[in-house]
Amino acid sequence: MPAPRNTAIRDRHRATIARGKPPCGICGDTIDYSLTVAPGEHGKRCTGPTCTGCVPHPMSYVVDHVIPVNRGGPDILANKQAAHRMCNRAKSDRTDGGPILRRSGSLTRPNRT
Template sequence: MSAARNTTTRDRHRAYLARGRPPCGICGQDIDYGLPHLDPDAYVVDHIVPLSKGGPDEVSNKQAAHRSCNRAKSDKLDDDRATVRRFVTDRDWWS
């Protein structure tokens, strides 16, 4: 069962996060904060640790995101998602 959320608090957190116009916390790309709310690239608030996984409904557990990124993430944690790993090495592969 999900926790009841206060819409006043939700709106306050949404405005607070948008104030700095941060990039998407999921993909890292810029967000167009003026897009209509149903646009896939529109600004939404993402719970970093989903409420369904025990995350708190607090601003410290929220980040700005694109609607499409947030939908793709769904209620998964970083460990639950397949991630692209980047390996750094000093080896010169073309010599």
């Protein structure tokens, strides 16, 4: 059984990756590390009359596990990469990269028959 995930280590890894400002490891585009929420977008449970937006921006920075933890990937820095929230959600827990291709066109999807 894997060790429980530690939030202090998670936050340290997140900061370490963000310090280098790498591009999205899934699509290859640059990441705007200042994005947090989508302005004017509100979640279903939002009740704040002065809320300016509480839904995470789809292009904001998140950390992606290259090999998902639930697929046996370790929760270590070497198995993590920067990603857009949208790209990470599309990839989900797949190991083949999900439905997103690097926009450079240098990678191709395998034929699935």
